[in-house]
Amino acid sequence: MALFGNAHTIDPGTAQQDYARLLAPGEQISAAYLLIRDTMLFTEHRLILVDKQGITGKKMEYHSVPYRSITHFSVETAGTFDLEAELNIWITGAPLPVRKTFSKDVDIYEVQAILAQYVAK
Numbered sequence: 001m002a003l004f005g006n007a008h009t010i011d012p013g014t015a016q017q018d019y020a021r022l023l024a025p026g027e028q029i030s031a032a033y034l035l036i037r038d039t040m041l042f043t044e045h046r047l048i049l050v051d052k053q054g055i056t057g058k059k060m061e062y063h064s065v066p067y068r069s070i071t072h073f074s075v076e077t078a079g080t081f082d083l084e085a086e087l088n089i090w091i092t093g094a095p096l097p098v099r100k101t102f103s104k105d106v107d108i109y110e111v112q113a114i115l116a117q118y119v120a121k
Helices: 012-018 108-119
Strands: 008-010 029-034 039-043 046-053 059-066 070-076 084-091 098-103
Touching (some): 012 029, 029 108, 070 108, 084 108
Antiparallel strands (some): 008 029, 039 046, 046 059, 070 084
């Protein structure tokens, strides 16, 4: 489903190697999701959103969102005819949520549990 822009799970160890330059010393990626061009990384300290830009995708923008900045989030599960699940994350100071779409192959409850674990700290 990645062809249509839906997120799918990637190995945290692979993401750890691929994005090592973004991480603080000792910071570990606990979960990672890949869209066609973008990536979501969950560490113990923050959510990192990697936004590839431009035609070639060589221009990158990295958003580091400390979990304490997340005011709330919502999860919409996939339905019978709607095969996608959605995650909305509201961040302090931003009027609109960050919205990510996941294929039915991703356990959206697992994504919600990761956020709940870190945001509740």
